[in-house]
Each structure stands twice: as C-alpha cells, then as structure tokens.
Amino acid sequence: MSKNYDVIIIGSGSNGLAAAIHLQKQGLKTIIVEQSVIAGGATKTEEITLPGFKHDLGSAILPMAYASPFFRELPLEKHGLEWIFPKIPFAHPFEDGSAYACYKDLEKTAAQFNKDEKSYKKLLQPIVKNWSQLENSLLGPLKLPKHPLKLAQFGLKAFLPAKQLVNHYFKEEKTKILFYGAAAHATLPLNNLASGAFGLVLTSMAHNYGWPFPKGGAGNFITTLLSYYQSLGGELELSHNVKDLNELPKAKAYVFDITPKQLLRIKATNFPSLYKKRLENYKYGAGVFKIDWALSEPIPWRNKKCRQAGTVHLGFSQKEIESSEIAAHQNRDNTKPYVLVAQHSIFDTTRTPKDKHTAWAYCHVPNGNLTDHTEAIEAQIEKAAPGFKDCILSKSTMNTKALQQFNPNLIGGDINGGKQDITQLFTRPIASLSPYSTPNPKIFICSSSTPPGGGVHGMCGFHAAEAVLKSIFK
Structure with a gap:
C-alpha cells in the first residue's frame, strides 16, 4: 500500500x-x-x-x-x-398443488387471478409504468423528489403494512400469498408500517427487469x-x-x-x-438460517410454474407467513417458516457437473438464533415437491453465528x-x-x-x- x-x-x-x-x-x-x-x-x-x-x-x-x-x-x-434470466422471476406454490407466477409480463401475471386481475393492475401498473421516475427516490436517502406527485402516489401504498395492503386490494388468499412472498423479503412482520413497500418494489422490478442472476x-x-x-x-x-x-x-x-x-x-x-x-x-433485524444442497436432479415441484422460476417462495397460507415473520422478531422458533428458494442450475449448467443440480434456501429466524432449521425448511419444500429429500446428495448449513463468521457485516445473521x-x-x-x-x-x-x-x-x-x-x- x-x-x-x-x-x-x-x-x-x-x-x-x-x-x-x-x-x-x-x-x-x-x-x-x-x-x-x-x-x-x-x-x-x-x-x-x-x-x-x-x-x-x-x-x-x-x-x-x-x-x-x-x-x-x-x-x-x-x-x-x-446475466441469466429465468422464464419466471418468482413463483409461489399452494397446498392444493396449484401455483401463481410473477411473470415479467404484468398482464400475463394478472390474468391468473380470477377476482383480483383488475386490482392487481390497479396496484402495480402505475409503479411499473413510472419506475424510471421513482427509482432514484426509492433507492436513496430522503430528499426533495423530482416527481413529487408520483412519489406521493407510491408512498400512500408503500407506507401501509403488507397485511393491510393485500387485504385492501385483493379478495383471493392466493393473490395475497403471492404478494407476501415478495413483501417478506423485508424481514419484517407483515403488519409493520411500510412492510408493503418491499413487495411493491420487488414485484415492480420483476415486471420491469425480471429477477436475473x-x-x-x-x-x-x-x-x-x-x-x-x-x-x-x-x-x-x-x-x-x-x-x-x-x-x-x-x-x-x-x-x-x-x-x-x-x-x-x-x-x-x-x-x-x-x-x-x-x-x-x-437496531439490527432478524437473522436467517441458510442451506445449500447438491442434488441428483432438479427439485421435483408438483407445479410446472415452480420448475420455470429462478426463485420460489414457500408459505402455504396468509396466516402461516404472517406467523413466521412475527416469530422471527419475538425470539421464537417456527416449525412452518416462510422459505425463500433459489434454483440456479436449471438455467445455468455451468454451476454443476452434468445432469446434477443445486438449490439454495433460507428462512428468517430471531437475531443470533442457533437452532438448526434444516428439518423445517426441507419439510416446507417437500410439501410442494414430494421426493425432494431423495434428491439430496449433500448439504451445507449456516446458522446466524456461521453467517456472521463468514461475513462480519451480518450481525446476528441480519443480511440487511x-x-x-x-x-x-x-x-x-x-x-x-x-x-x-x-x-x-x-x-x-x-x-x-x-x-x-x-x-x-x-x-x-x-x-x-x-x-x-x-x-x-x-
């Protein structure tokens, strides 16, 4: 030096x-x-x-x-x-074997929703359309915006808790669950103010850019x-x-x-x-427990939409996802956690030996929590992909302590x-x-x-x- x-x-x-x-x-x-x-x-x-x-x-x-x-x-x-662009940015399977997908195409996404098609467009279209005028305000510190009216229109929605937002706009639980999958990336209880902002931002990014890696x-x-x-x-x-x-x-x-x-x-x-x-x-936030798997084949999702998605969110009811995120902030373990799954090798063959695959997943846990959540995470995946456990060749896990040792910025496993x-x-x-x-x-x-x-x-x-x-x- x-x-x-x-x-x-x-x-x-x-x-x-x-x-x-x-x-x-x-x-x-x-x-x-x-x-x-x-x-x-x-x-x-x-x-x-x-x-x-x-x-x-x-x-x-x-x-x-x-x-x-x-x-x-x-x-x-x-x-x-x-960059690799999965056909579907993210998907969410349901207990009955069906699934909703967030496609890059907003119209195609909304067309899946029977009673909520118009409401989905009403919620997301203005943000997607005005994203280029909003992004600098949303991805920076507080300051006088160049487009105050459009930012105010976004803010009126984004300030709401995710729970209040979905209950206001959507009638069907499956639509609410799909939005929850994106909103829960905030690592916040979904009844917290502004937790809806993360769902709006990440879903709008999916419609504008996709979710590439x-x-x-x-x-x-x-x-x-x-x-x-x-x-x-x-x-x-x-x-x-x-x-x-x-x-x-x-x-x-x-x-x-x-x-x-x-x-x-x-x-x-x-x-x-x-x-x-x-x-x-x-204040530091909740931590995560993370697993990486080497697999003999792709995750055998019941629904083909999940097989075409780079990211799959798991949580089989609105209440289940809400309870999972609250537990992570109340120092409680949860046996049915909200789980984020990434599957790269379906779209990127450079990551594995021929005909083999990888998967990556985590769930939110209390900051500093040392419980092994392997069984809970794998049970959630198995529910939507029967036979998943039979595909596992090897695995590596990291609890909050291991994550902080890997990167000291991840205090107590807080990735944000x-x-x-x-x-x-x-x-x-x-x-x-x-x-x-x-x-x-x-x-x-x-x-x-x-x-x-x-x-x-x-x-x-x-x-x-x-x-x-x-x-x-x-």
Missing part, C-alpha cells in the same frame, strides 16, 4: 465497490482494503458441498444489481458479466466489478483487518462498508460520545445491515446527520446500514461517494 490516496474504502462488498468505482471515475486515487482473502462481502460463490457444485454463500438472485441505476450504467458485460455464480458479479474498478486504476488490498484508523495511510476521506456495531470498534475515529451512543442504539422498519428505513444509521456522514468530517459510511438498505444494488456506496465528493472534493 502506497502513501498517496485521496480516499480509502474499508470493505469490498457491492457498496464498497460502488463507492470506489464512482470516486475513481471522478479522477480520485482510491484503494479498497478488505479483511477477507476474497473480495465481495456476502456475495461469493464456492464449492461447499461436493466437487463441481458451485453455491452462492450469501446473495444468490440479484434483481437489484441488474436494475440498479448505478450498476446498469457500467460496461460490466465488456468485463465478462453475463450472474452466470457461473453471484461471485462473478463481484469479479466483474473488480475488473472494471482495476481497469480504472483502482487498487485492492486483501487480508487486512482494519482495527485502527492510524494504521492506514493518510487520506482525505475514509469510507467504511461496515455496520455501526463494527464502526464503533475502530480506534482513532474521534467520534463524540453522543454519536457513539446513537450508533450503539442502532439493520432492521428495515419505518424508524430506520430512510434515516439509518441515525437521523440527526446525513446518513453517510459522521461527526468526523473525514469518515463516511457506505454499507447497507445506510439508505436504501439491504440488497446488492450499490446505491448505498454511490450515495456515500456523492457525499464524499460534496463534502471534501467540492
């Missing part, structure tokens, strides 16, 4: 990389310092079950990366990135970002765990891709006690960098300052603990880099 940098970025997740790329493009000299031996934060791909089976250790389906206003302007395809593994997205960053002259140093700001070269700014709890442990930040107290009070409820959605990590700035004018935060929160989209990094440019490089 040399002694001459404008900005040093600590952490190489998608947000750290986004911040570094944006600053490097402005002509600044940057370096990313990463404690792991591999860059990427929670976005990595490795063989963790059997030889030749590539599994995404953290993030798996990356719709927000593809839809990101920042990432989609980068020439990543020229650096080797190839990188060919060969999510880790290839990071590899591509790094290739582009280094082509701009950016530097990377691995295996360097920063514990003290004084151990780094002098720079005009330091940008941390870490959460508040970790930032508090960094020495020589010179934060005032009041700011430290606010960081200490930052903090609880994404109404109190922290736009003001994270604290409300009294710019969410990316700190009382130390040289220190900034770009992790998913800043707006717009969790997901591989890089927008936290982009906005943090903008804050650096405005504050220091005017």
Whole structure:
C-alpha cells in the first residue's frame, strides 16, 4: 500500500465497490482494503458441498444489481458479466398443488387471478409504468423528489403494512400469498408500517427487469466489478483487518462498508460520545438460517410454474407467513417458516457437473438464533415437491453465528445491515446527520446500514461517494 490516496474504502462488498468505482471515475486515487482473502462481502460463490457444485454463500438472485441505476450504467458485460434470466422471476406454490407466477409480463401475471386481475393492475401498473421516475427516490436517502406527485402516489401504498395492503386490494388468499412472498423479503412482520413497500418494489422490478442472476455464480458479479474498478486504476488490498484508523495511510476521506456495531470498534475515529451512543442504539433485524444442497436432479415441484422460476417462495397460507415473520422478531422458533428458494442450475449448467443440480434456501429466524432449521425448511419444500429429500446428495448449513463468521457485516445473521422498519428505513444509521456522514468530517459510511438498505444494488456506496465528493472534493 502506497502513501498517496485521496480516499480509502474499508470493505469490498457491492457498496464498497460502488463507492470506489464512482470516486475513481471522478479522477480520485482510491484503494479498497478488505479483511477477507476474497473480495465481495456476502456475495461469493464456492464449492461447499461436493466437487463441481458451485453455491452462492450469501446473495444468490440479484434483481437489484441488474436494475440498479448505478450498476446498469457500467460496461460490466465488456468485463465478462453475463446475466441469466429465468422464464419466471418468482413463483409461489399452494397446498392444493396449484401455483401463481410473477411473470415479467404484468398482464400475463394478472390474468391468473380470477377476482383480483383488475386490482392487481390497479396496484402495480402505475409503479411499473413510472419506475424510471421513482427509482432514484426509492433507492436513496430522503430528499426533495423530482416527481413529487408520483412519489406521493407510491408512498400512500408503500407506507401501509403488507397485511393491510393485500387485504385492501385483493379478495383471493392466493393473490395475497403471492404478494407476501415478495413483501417478506423485508424481514419484517407483515403488519409493520411500510412492510408493503418491499413487495411493491420487488414485484415492480420483476415486471420491469425480471429477477436475473450472474452466470457461473453471484461471485462473478463481484469479479466483474473488480475488473472494471482495476481497469480504472483502482487498487485492492486483501487480508487486512482494519482495527485502527492510524494504521492506514493518510487520506482525505475514509469510507467504511461496515455496520455501526463494527464502526464503533475502530480506534482513532474521534467520534463524540453522543454519536457513539446513537450508533450503539442502532437496531439490527432478524437473522436467517441458510442451506445449500447438491442434488441428483432438479427439485421435483408438483407445479410446472415452480420448475420455470429462478426463485420460489414457500408459505402455504396468509396466516402461516404472517406467523413466521412475527416469530422471527419475538425470539421464537417456527416449525412452518416462510422459505425463500433459489434454483440456479436449471438455467445455468455451468454451476454443476452434468445432469446434477443445486438449490439454495433460507428462512428468517430471531437475531443470533442457533437452532438448526434444516428439518423445517426441507419439510416446507417437500410439501410442494414430494421426493425432494431423495434428491439430496449433500448439504451445507449456516446458522446466524456461521453467517456472521463468514461475513462480519451480518450481525446476528441480519443480511440487511439493520432492521428495515419505518424508524430506520430512510434515516439509518441515525437521523440527526446525513446518513453517510459522521461527526468526523473525514469518515463516511457506505454499507447497507445506510439508505436504501439491504440488497446488492450499490446505491448505498454511490450515495456515500456523492457525499464524499460534496463534502471534501467540492
């Protein structure tokens, strides 16, 4: 590491990389310092079950990366990135063997719903149509919007709890369950204010962009970002765990891709006690329990729509999904959890040996929970895909402790960098300052603990880099 940098970025997740790329493009000299031996934060791909089976250790389906206003302007395809688009972005099977699919085509999706076809269009069409005018406001900090009326129209819906939203718009439980599948990505109880926002955003992204993933593994997205960053002259140093700001070269700014709890442990930040107290009070959300499987064949879903979907959500009644998400926030285990399943190898044969397959899944659990939820997750899949357990060749599990060991940003297994409820959605990590700035004018935060929160989209990094440019490089 040399002694001459404008900005040093600590952490190489998608947000750290986004911040570094944006600053490097402005002509600044940057370096990313990463404690792991591999860059990427929670976005990595490795063989963790059997030889030749590539599994995404953290993030798996990356719709927000593809839809990101920042990432989609980068020439990543020229650096080797190839996107895979499942025929169906996500599907949801039901107890009677039927299933609903969220197709990229909104009209085709709505046509499945008998009594709810018009209501579905009424709810989603305005957002899908106006997405290009909404995305910068939705994927950033609070500020005066360029399209206030359209944002207000979205906000009136998004502010509602998901439960209230579906009960207002839909008559059929199956339609409600399909929407719940997307909304529950928020990792919030579905009766919480603004939990409906996540269902609206993710479903709108499905209709506008699909839910794609990188060919060969999510880790290839990071590899591509790094290739582009280094082509701009950016530097990377691995295996360097920063514990003290004084151990780094002098720079005009330091940008941390870490959460508040970790930032508090960094020495020589010179934060005032009041700011430290606010960081200490930052709330983390529920965790996850994750499983990767090596399979002898694809998951034998009863319904063909599930076989054509990259992502399948499981939860067999409105009440079951509601109870699952409440339990994760009340420190209770749940034997019938809401489960997210990703199945890449049906669409991407580069991930497995010939005629073999992989699957990836997790359920939400209380933060720090150490219970083994393998049996509960596999039972939910088996219910919609009888014979699934017979297809398992090998498996790898990670509880909340293992996830945090894998990536220290995942505090207690929280994959969103903090609880994404109404109190922290736009003001994270604290409300009294710019969410990316700190009382130390040289220190900034770009992790998913800043707006717009969790997901591989890089927008936290982009906005943090903008804050650096405005504050220091005017």
